[in-house]
Structures are given as structure tokens and as C-alpha cells.
Amino acid sequence: MNEDTVSIDSAEADADDHGHVAVAVTTLDAELIEGTSNATPDIAEYALWLGDDALVLAQQLGAWISRAPELEEDVALGNVALDLIGHARSLLHYAGTATNRTEDDLAYWRTEPDFRSLHIVEQPNGDFAHTIARQFVVSHYVFELYSRLRASADQTLAAIAAKAVKEVDYHRDHATQWVLRLAQGTDESRRRMITALSDLWPYVDEIFRDEPLIDRLEGIAVRPSSLRPAFDAAIAPVFAEAEVELPSGFVASGGGRIGKHSEHLAFLLAEMQVLTRAHPGASW
Amino acid sequence: MVTAAAREAISRPRPIDAASLAAWTIAAQVVDPEIPVLTIEDLGVLRSVRVTSDAVAVTLTPTYSGCPAMDAMRDDVLAVLASAGYENVSVRLVLSPAWTTDWMSEIGMNKLREYGIAAPTGHATVRGSGPAGPIRLKMAVKCPRCSSLNTRELAHFGSTSCKSLYECRDCLEPFDYFKVL
Numbered sequence: 001m002n003e004d005t006v007s008i009d010s011a012e013a014d015a016d017d018h019g020h021v022a023v024a025v026t027t028l029d030a031e032l033i034e035g036t037s038n039a040t041p042d043i044a045e046y047a048l049w050l051g052d053d054a055l056v057l058a059q060q061l062g063a064w065i066s067r068a069p070e071l072e073e074d075v076a077l078g079n080v081a082l083d084l085i086g087h088a089r090s091l092l093h094y095a096g097t098a099t100n101r102t103e104d105d106l107a108y109w110r111t112e113p114d115f116r117s118l119h120i121v122e123q124p125n126g127d128f129a130h131t132i133a134r135q136f137v138v139s140h141y142v143f144e145l146y147s148r149l150r151a152s153a154d155q156t157l158a159a160i161a162a163k164a165v166k167e168v169d170y171h172r173d174h175a176t177q178w179v180l181r182l183a184q185g186t187d188e189s190r191r192r193m194i195t196a197l198s199d200l201w202p203y204v205d206e207i208f209r210d211e212p213l214i215d216r217l218e219g220i221a222v223r224p225s226s227l228r229p230a231f232d233a234a235i236a237p238v239f240a241e242a243e244v245e246l247p248s249g250f251v252a253s254g255g256g257r258i259g260k261h262s263e264h265l266a267f268l269l270a271e272m273q274v275l276t277r278a279h280p281g282a283s284w
Numbered sequence: 285m286v287t288a289a290a291r292e293a294i295s296r297p298r299p300i301d302a303a304s305l306a307a308w309t310i311a312a313q314v315v316d317p318e319i320p321v322l323t324i325e326d327l328g329v330l331r332s333v334r335v336t337s338d339a340v341a342v343t344l345t346p347t348y349s350g351c352p353a354m355d356a357m358r359d360d361v362l363a364v365l366a367s368a369g370y371e372n373v374s375v376r377l378v379l380s381p382a383w384t385t386d387w388m389s390e391i392g393m394n395k396l397r398e399y400g401i402a403a404p405t406g407h408a409t410v411r412g413s414g415p416a417g418p419i420r421l422k423m424a425v426k427c428p429r430c431s432s433l434n435t436r437e438l439a440h441f442g443s444t445s446c447k448s449l450y451e452c453r454d455c456l457e458p459f460d461y462f463k464v465l
Contacts, residue, residue: 072439072449079441086349090379159380163349166382166465174440 043154044098045116045213046221048106049257050145051091052117055107056265057138058084059272060125069128076174080135083167090160108276112266113259119252120203122265129182129189129196135175136235137200141207143168144230145222153219176238183242194244201247206254207231213257295328295387307340308333310368317356318444321395324357328387331378339372340365345383347465348445385465397428402435402450402461425461427452437461 039047061081068074092103120138125131146168149161182193208228214221239246255261275282299305311333312325324330324344331343342361346354358375365373385404388396393403405423424433432454439449447460 072441075443075449076439076441079445082350082352082445083348084350086346086351090349155380159382163346163379163382166384167349170440170463177440 038097039094039156041098042213042216043157043220044095046217047091047095047157048116051088051095051106052115053121053138053142054084054091055088056115056117056268057121057134058082058088059268060121060134061131063125064131073128077131080171080174083164083171087160087164087167090163094156094160104276108273112261112269115259115261115265115269116257117261117265118203118256119206119254119262120200122256122262122268123200123203124264126196126199127192129192130199132175132178132182133193133196133200135171136179136197136238137204137207139168139171139175140234141227141231143172144227144234148222148227152221157220179238180242183244193242197244198247198249202250202252203254205251206256209254209257211257291386292389295389296325296330297332299333301335303335304333307335307342307365307368307370310364310370311342311361314357314360314364316353317360318353319396319399319401321399322388322392324361326389326392326395328383328389329357335370339374340370342373342375343378344375345378345381347383351445353444383465385462388462396462400428400459401447402426402428402459404462404464406464425450427455427457428459429457430455435459 058081061077061084064077065074065081068077088107089103092106096102096106120134123130123134143165146161146165150158150165152158152161179193179197182189184190208224208231210223210225214223236246253260299308308330312323312330314324314330316322316324316327316329327347329344329347331345332341333343334341342365344354344357344361354377358377361375362373386407388404396403402425405425425435425437426433427435427450430452432452434453435450436453437448438451438458442449442460446462446465448463449458450461451458
């Protein structure tokens with residue numbers, strides 16, 4: 001690949017008298033970092049880890065639009081999903097540079113064994129408390145991750161993280177406020193929040209497991225296990241204020257990073273991918 | 285402390301050569317489709333314009349990672365330069381350095397207020413803050429209608445990625461706030 005491939009969207013435009021523009025090249029634009037090269041296979045695999053987490057979670061949150069408990073939450077979860085789609089696009093685009101695939105190739109034309117997302121993001125939306133519990137865990141984890149990934153030796157990952165961390169900070173705050181509000185609300189909201197946290201907790205352990213890939217990306221990737229203390233320290237005061245005990249119990253098997261998923265992911269992907277697969281190349 | 289001039293140079297890195305500056309001035313007229321009083325120059329989204337003998341290369345940076353307005357801004361830059369007679373115009377998006385509301389111009393802030401949207405208060409981050417992450421400062425948001433500081437946030441997230449929803453407790457009107465990023 002030559003340097004020209006770095007420029008994402010070199011579409012040439014012709015404007016008519018009315019200012020209508022025909023864009024000659026309709027490649028999907030992706031946000032890129034000036035002067036960086038293609039991802040190595042290992043870095044691409046790592047970018048898939050993070051990109052797939054963002055993509056699957058965004059798809060889940062999109063299902064809340066028009067279904068949330070109040071209009072403001074339709075808007076909030078929609079906005080969070082939009083940010084996550086942005087992160088997924090940047091990460092999948094970068095991952096695709098290793099194998100000459102586009103972000104759309106990766107999003108729409110892989111099946112679940114090729115997805116590298118964590119099991120926690122494929123857990124069903126459940127009731128609103130379950131979605132908030134998932135947001136709470138994932139946004140706290142991702143915030144700690146991106147804060148450190150800003151110092152990655154890989155310029156592209158560092159730039160994506162520096163951009164995304166500011167957005168995730170809002171997601172984290174949003175989820176925290178809801179955990180507190182539900183836990184301190186009515187008996188029913190408190191019961192549901194506690195149930196949701198204990199349902200989700202078996203999937204927390206997988207987030208912080210190191211895979212062999214991490215050993216090969218020293219200085220580039222962030223070691224998942226290294227994030228656990230910061231994650232625990234960040235969530236402890238929220239649990240204390242909510243007067244909820246940290247859930248304990250069994251630990252789920254995990255395996256998302258090597259493509260082993262629960263049945264939930266296949267249904268999610270089927271819905272996400274059906275249009276592209278039924279009408280390849282369609283645009284609107 | 286960063287001086288106002290230094291901040292302006294980071295926020296609006298105008299080209300030095302006359303040919304590029306002329307093209308910059310044209311590209312700088314493109315407005316945000318969601319907030320049409322703000323130009324991409326006011327926002328600090330326009331990062332560079334370089335005119336060479338046979339092409340024009342424009343660089344934009346997205347406000348939010350997933351902001352759909354970026355596509356419209358990119359198309360509008362292509363259109364405005366094409367109608368000014370420039371050929372072989374290309375637009376690329378870059379992520380680094382990450383956009384911040386600190387780059388919004390004073391003029392832009394004033395236009396935003398007149399438009400009825402509260403401008404970002406304070407600064408987003410301390411430069412070089414290290415791995416600890418951004419520092420978000422909570423300051424009172426002034427109502428763009430009656431200038432009261434007696435306001436409260438109704439929702440973190442608003443009609444677009446960049447805004448949250450506020451309510452004025454004096455004039456009782458709801459309003460959008462362009463949140464600090």
C-alpha cells in the first residue's frame with residue numbers, strides 16, 4: 001500500500017449551477033491519522049478487540065431508541081451509541097489496513113467466530129437496569145483503557161484513544177449517575193439495579209484477562225490485567241454511595257477474544273448484517 | 285498559561301503562503317449543518333489547506349468520533365472549493381491532535397449565544413495531563429436568553445453529540461449547552 005491510501009476520502013466533486021454536488025468516489029470515509037502506516041497483523045487483531053467491543057455495544061444501545069424509560073434516555077443512549085460507532089469505525093478501519101479490508105467488510109461480512117468482542121457486550125439489553133449495569137462496567141473499563149492507550153507506541157491507536165477517552169468520560173458519568181439513581185430510588189428500582197449488577201458480574205473477569213497477543217504488543221497494547229486495580233478503585237465509591245455490595249459468585253468462561261461466543265452474538269449480528277448481505281453494495 | 289495568540293495559532297492554523305490562504309478563506313465559509321451560525325473555522329475543525337500546482341488538500345478534524353455532520357462538512361468543503369474554480373480537491377479527516385472546544389473562536393462563542401445555545405464554559409483539559417485522563421471542570425452555565433447563572437442540567441446528552449440539555453430556573457426556558465470536550 002502506498003502513502004495515498006492514508007488519505008481517506010479523496011473524492012473529487014463537481015458542483016452544478018445549483019450547488020448540487022456529485023461526489024465521484026463514494027468510498028466510506030474513515031478517520032485517519034496523518035502519516036501513519038498500515039497495522040501489523042498483531043496490532044490489527046488488537047484493534048479488532050477494541051473495535052468489536054464498541055461495535056457490538058453500539059448495536060445493542062441502538063435498540064433502546066424509542067424504548068427507553070424517558071425521552072432524554074432515548075437521546076442519551078443514542079448519543080452514546082453514535083460515539084461508539086465512531087470509535088468502532090476508526091478501529092475497524094485501522095484493523096482492515098492489515099488485510100486490505102474496509103471497515104464495512106469487517107463489520108458486515110464476518111461471522112461470530114471472527115468477532116473478538118468480550119462476552120459482557122453481547123449480554124442482552126434486559127431491562128433498563130441491566131443496560132445501565134453493562135454501561136457502568138464497560139465505560140469504566142474503557143475509560144481506564146483509553147486513558148493509558150493514549151501513550152501507546154502506535155500512533156494510530158494513541159490518536160484514536162485520545163479522541164475517544166473524552167467521549168467515554170461522559171458515558172462513564174452518565175452510567176454512574178443512573179446506578180446511583182436506581183439504587184437509591186424506589187424499592188423496585190433498587191431491586192432491579194442489584195439484580196442487574198449481580199447478573200452482569202460473572203462477565204467482568206474476562207475483561208481483565210491477558211491473552212498471548214498482549215505479550216507480543218508490549219508498549220503498544222494495554223495489558224488488561226493492569227487495569228483491574230484502577231477499575232476496582234473507580235467503581236468502589238459508587239457501590240459505597242449506592243449502598244450496594246460488590247457482587248460475588250461464579251465467573252463466566254469467557255473466550256470472546258479468541259472467537260468463542262455465546263448464542264447472543266449470532267442473533268445480534270444477524271440483525272446488524274442482514275441488509276448488507278441481502279443487498280450487497282447498496283447505499284442510500 | 286497559554287496566551288490568546290498561541291491558542292489562536294493552534295485553533296486556526298492558517299497557511300502562510302498566499303495561494304493556500306486564499307483557498308483557506310473560501311473553505312472557512314463552510315458552516316456546521318447542525319449549528320449553521322458556526323463556520324468550520326470558528327469551530328477549529330478546519331486544520332489545514334494546502335494548494336499545490338495541480339491540487340488542493342484540505343484537512344478537517346471531527347468534533348465527535350461519530351458525528352454525522354462531518355460528512356456534510358466534507359461535502360460542503362468540496363463543493364465550495366469546486367464552485368470557486370479549484371480542481372482536484374481532496375479532503376481528509378485526521379484524529380490527532382484531538383479536537384477540543386478550547387479551539388472555538390471568541391466570535392464563534394458569541395454567535396453561538398446569539399443563536400440561543402450556551403457556549404462551553406472553561407477549558408476542557410490541562411495540556412499534558414498524563415495518563416490520569418482529562419480533567420472536567422464543572423462551572424455554572426449561563427442562560428443564553430436571560431444570562432442567569434441559575435440553571436440546571438436536564439440531560440447529559442442533547443439533540444446532537446456536542447450538546448447537553450439545560451433549563452433556566454429564572455426564565456424557565458430550556459436551552460442547549462455546547463458541552464466542554
